[in-house]
Amino acid sequence: xxxxxxxxxxxxxxxxxxxxxxxxxxxxxxxxxxxxxxxxxxxxxxxxxxxxxxxxxxxxxxxxxxxxxxxxxxxxxxxxxxxxxxxxxxxxxxxxxxxxxxxxxxxxxxxxxxxxxxxxxxxxxxxxxxxxxxxxxxxxxxxxxxxxxxxxxxxxxxxxxxxxxxxxxxxxxxxxxxxxxxxxxxxxxxxxxxxxxxxxxxxxxxxxxxxxxxxxxxxxxxxxxxxxxxxxxxxxxxxxxxxxxxxxxxxxxxxxxxxxxxxxxxxxxxxxxxxxxxxxxxxxxxxxxxxxxxxxxxxxxxxxxxxxxxxxxxxxxxxxxxxxxxxxxxxxxxxxxxxxxxxxxxxxxxxxxxxxxxxxxxxxxxxxxxxxxxxxxxxxxxxxxxxxxxxxxxxxxxxxxxxxxxxxxxxxxxxxxxxxxxxxxxxxxxxxxxxxxxxxxxxxxxxxxxxxxxxxxxxxxxxxxxxxxxxxxxxxxxxxxxxxxxxxxxxxxxxxxxxxxxxxxxxxxxxxxxxxxxxxxxxxxxx
Amino acid sequence: xxxxxxxxxxxxxxxxxxxxxxxxxxxxxxxxxxxxxxxxxxxxxxxxxxxxxxxxxxxxxxxxxxxxxxxxxxxxxxxxxxxxxxxxxxxxxxxxxxxxxxxxxxxxxxxxxxxxxxxxxxxxxxxxxxxxxxxxxxxxxxxxxxxxxxxxxxxxxxxxxxxxxxxxxxxxxxxxxxxxxxxxxxxxxxxxxxxxxxxxxxxxxxxxxxxxxxxxxxxxxxxxxxxxxxxxxxxxxxxxxxxxxxxxxxxxxxxxxxxxxxxxxxxxxxxxxxxxxxxxxxxxxxxxxxxxxxxxxxxxxxxxxxxxxxxxxxxxxxxxxxxxxxxxxxxxxxxxxxxxx
Numbered sequence: 001x002x003x004x005x006x007x008x009x010x011x012x013x014x015x016x017x018x019x020x021x022x023x024x025x026x027x028x029x030x031x032x033x034x035x036x037x038x039x040x041x042x043x044x045x046x047x048x049x050x051x052x053x054x055x056x057x058x059x060x061x062x063x064x065x066x067x068x069x070x071x072x073x074x075x076x077x078x079x080x081x082x083x084x085x086x087x088x089x090x091x092x093x094x095x096x097x098x099x100x101x102x103x104x105x106x107x108x109x110x111x112x113x114x115x116x117x118x119x120x121x122x123x124x125x126x127x128x129x130x131x132x133x134x135x136x137x138x139x140x141x142x143x144x145x146x147x148x149x150x151x152x153x154x155x156x157x158x159x160x161x162x163x164x165x166x167x168x169x170x171x172x173x174x175x176x177x178x179x180x181x182x183x184x185x186x187x188x189x190x191x192x193x194x195x196x197x198x199x200x201x202x203x204x205x206x207x208x209x210x211x212x213x214x215x216x217x218x219x220x221x222x223x224x225x226x227x228x229x230x231x232x233x234x235x236x237x238x239x240x241x242x243x244x245x246x247x248x249x250x251x252x253x254x255x256x257x258x259x260x261x262x263x264x265x266x267x268x269x270x271x272x273x274x275x276x277x278x279x280x281x282x283x284x285x286x287x288x289x290x291x292x293x294x295x296x297x298x299x300x301x302x303x304x305x306x307x308x309x310x311x312x313x314x315x316x317x318x319x320x321x322x323x324x325x326x327x328x329x330x331x332x333x334x335x336x337x338x339x340x341x342x343x344x345x346x347x348x349x350x351x352x353x354x355x356x357x358x359x360x361x362x363x364x365x366x367x368x369x370x371x372x373x374x375x376x377x378x379x380x381x382x383x384x385x386x387x388x389x390x391x392x393x394x395x396x397x398x399x400x401x402x403x404x405x406x407x408x409x410x411x412x413x414x415x416x417x418x419x420x421x422x423x424x425x426x427x428x429x430x431x432x433x434x435x436x437x438x439x440x441x442x443x444x445x446x447x448x449x450x451x452x453x454x455x456x457x458x459x460x461x462x463x464x465x466x467x468x469x470x471x472x473x474x475x476x477x478x479x480x481x482x483x484x485x486x487x488x489x490x491x492x493x494x495x496x497x498x499x500x501x502x503x504x505x506x507x508x509x510x511x512x513x514x515x516x517x518x519x520x521x522x523x524x525x526x527x
Numbered sequence: 528x529x530x531x532x533x534x535x536x537x538x539x540x541x542x543x544x545x546x547x548x549x550x551x552x553x554x555x556x557x558x559x560x561x562x563x564x565x566x567x568x569x570x571x572x573x574x575x576x577x578x579x580x581x582x583x584x585x586x587x588x589x590x591x592x593x594x595x596x597x598x599x600x601x602x603x604x605x606x607x608x609x610x611x612x613x614x615x616x617x618x619x620x621x622x623x624x625x626x627x628x629x630x631x632x633x634x635x636x637x638x639x640x641x642x643x644x645x646x647x648x649x650x651x652x653x654x655x656x657x658x659x660x661x662x663x664x665x666x667x668x669x670x671x672x673x674x675x676x677x678x679x680x681x682x683x684x685x686x687x688x689x690x691x692x693x694x695x696x697x698x699x700x701x702x703x704x705x706x707x708x709x710x711x712x713x714x715x716x717x718x719x720x721x722x723x724x725x726x727x728x729x730x731x732x733x734x735x736x737x738x739x740x741x742x743x744x745x746x747x748x749x750x751x752x753x754x755x756x757x758x759x760x761x762x763x764x765x766x767x768x769x770x771x772x773x774x775x776x777x778x779x780x781x782x783x784x785x786x787x788x789x790x791x792x793x794x795x796x797x798x799x800x801x802x803x804x805x806x807x808x809x810x811x812x813x814x815x816x817x818x819x820x821x822x823x824x825x826x827x828x829x830x831x832x833x834x835x836x837x838x839x840x841x842x843x844x845x846x847x848x849x850x851x852x853x854x855x856x857x858x859x860x861x862x863x864x865x866x867x868x
Contacts, residue, residue, distance in 0.1 A: 033864070034864045035860070035863045038867040038868065039867065042867075102749040103748060117732065118733070199731075199734065200728075200866060201862075201863045201866045201867040215608060216604075216698075217700060478737065479739050
């Protein structure tokens with residue numbers, strides 16, 4: 001229950017801050033300000049376009065992945081998709097600037113008017129971050145089409161277009177809407193990309209405007225009003241999503257293909273070309289970092305700053321993830337008992353309380369807390385505490401989603417048995433541990449990776465003398481030192497890859513498909 | 528289950544202790560040697576390897592037997608923003624890099640204290656009488672272009688705004704040149720500024736947070752014009768030996784920037800801070816600043832490289848610091864609404 005107290009207390013503080021007092025008050029007049037209306041429109045426009053384009057591009061790629069299981073490196077590709085989804089956004093931004101910025105490698109091939117800053121850059125980055133996710137989800141959905149569907153389509157001699165409409169479309173339709181809403185929310189709450197690639201007031205989003213109101217104008221009332229606006233919009237889309245169902249984006253790639261239609265030769269070639277192209281596209285921002293690094297001035301480069309920032313980031317990410325894991329564990333205990341005692345309603349409430357931070361964007365919570373704390377405490381020395389706690393809070397839903405099914409499954413299978421056998425707590429631990437270890441490790445590693453890339457919370461609570469690796473990258477890019485930015489980005493990326501590798505090679509830890517294989521063997525079902 | 532609980536609880540307790548330990552360690556580290564450290568908030572290009580920061584630090588540290596610590600933010604307005612947010616908890620002793628557009632606001636926020644220094648040695652051009660701020664260099668805002676790309680540069684602000692030349696400028700909410708452009712627009716267009724901002728937005732490449740980012744982007748071929756200073760060409764002439772980059776002389780007149788330093792109200796080392804302000808206007812420092820920060824010296828009799836005599840000599844327009852501070856908020860609102868359309 002202590003965990004619930006912590007989680008609720010933090011959010012309550014944040015919203016108490018958002019209610020406003022003394023110097024900060026909700027200002028409805030701002031809603032009529034043409035600037036605010038403009039950024040609101042832009043926020044919706046960019047997230048809508050990002051979602052639409054990500055999915056449009058994802059459909060043919062997902063089909064390629066699904067229909068051509070013999071493609072070389074297909075599994076690695078799916079992994080790369082996951083990596084580019086959780087990749088720290090500033091690494092991508094640096095890569096994009098190296099490729100398409102003013103003196104980028106590709107820029108000379110583009111038209112004179114090309115400008116990465118503004119909508120162009122924001123869309124590119126968002127598509128890069130979210131399309132791979134859509135590819136994964138959609139190719140899984142295609143895998144759920146029963147063999148009979150394809151056989152029937154072949155017998156009826158449906159044209160490729162007809163079979164797309166009649167066989168594939170129904171399979172992906174349900175997840176498309178869900179996926180669009182999910183990507184929309186992610187882009188709507190996106191901070192670092194817009195901060196780094198927005199080209200001035202014309203391409204500012206609500207999220208960035210909140211930050212600017214706090215840090216540029218020190219206008220608490222405006223920050224507070226914008227935060228409510230952001231919360232209301234993101235929250236309602238989230239509720240809509242909750243109605244639509246559940247998106248299973250981290251689940252296992254089942255891998256076994258049974259029966260697939262054969263495609264004409266030309267189409268197979270088209271698929272192959274597309275596949276190679278996407279490989280290239282996914283790798284290019286990362287590869288672009290390498291030659292950029294060569295222009296680092298090694299003599300004057302501040303290695304100490306780089307490494308202390310990296311260590312700091314790691315320490316912060318690990319503590320946040322650990323705290324989140326502990327909190328989630330305690331949050332889950334009452335929920336486990338509701339299953340045992342069949343308290344359906346109570347469970348729904350508890351679950352909502354435990355994962356409510358998913359609805360409130362990081363920037364909204366940070367802003368509320370910041371406004372509350374600013375006149376009350378010395379944020380200079382306690383900033384790091386809030387930074388860790390807030391990050392942990394934001395990670396809880398992700399860990400919760402992975403850990404809960406495993407724990408409940410365990411209880412269903414073994415709780416009665418262990419009670420009957422009168423096992424001691426120690427013995428129960430022995431049984432539980434191998435059962436939840438994969439989920440524990442994979443959710444922990446996901447949490448570490450997400451925390452490692454945090455920019456939003458740090459931008460509010462961080463201290464620029466005490467910068468993390470992503471913030472250092474932003475600083476380098478902000479003073480247009482692209483070589484240094486590229487070097488720091490590469491280090492951050494290597495850290496992420498090393499972490500994934502480490503977690504995958506921990507016995508029993510499968511980052512990608514946490515435990516589902518084992519559970520399949522045991523009870524014939526993944527869920 | 529109890530065992531897991533108790534173990535997790537131990538882990539949790541250990542974790543909290545570790546964090547607390549980290550805090551107290553940090554706090555201790557901070558409280559050490561506060562007397563011998565002078566903390567100066569400034570903007571990033573001032574402390575870059577080719578800026579005045581490193582040289583000034585070396586000389587001043589020899590004189591004062593102390594440590595001069597620069598903390599750099601993106602640009603001048605960000606210095607004010609940061610100190611304002613930090614309030615009484617700020618570690619800054621000196622704010623270096625505010626300008627005439629910000630001194631009234633800084634004074635009203637009670638961020639600074641009187642410097643109690645004489646200003647007689649300053650050049651009469653400035654006619655400086657402020658009791659809280661000490662100027663350390665000055666110059667005129669100007670748009671810089673590359674004469675290999677542009678043969679006939681714009682001769683007025685209107686010509687630039689009406690053209691389709693690509694422009695980079697800085698955010699007036701964070702940067703003093705950005706704020707300078709804002710006062711420039713108001714001085715030239717007054718109530719008609721909104722339309723002009725919208726017109727300019729049509730061919731603006733990007734609005735950057737600070738001067739350095741904008742100027743670096745311009746040098747990499749990012750735009751036709753960049754907002755900078757009339758003195759910027761001297762840098763290229765002296766350091767790089769060419770005259771490709773020139774300042775466009777505008778017929779409406781140019782806005783002056785006087786860069787100033789002030790002692791914070793919360794400074795724990797006001798004596799040391801005063802010494803530093805005095806040092807900034809000494810002949811020794813004034814010899815360094817023009818050829819590193821590329822602005823004009825605030826005392827007479829400083830020998831300048833030949834390139835300085837070739838710079839444009841604009842007539843000046845603009846507002847008094849008081850006028851700027853009264854209008855600043857409204858002007859910013861006008862700018863952000865117009866530039867976001």
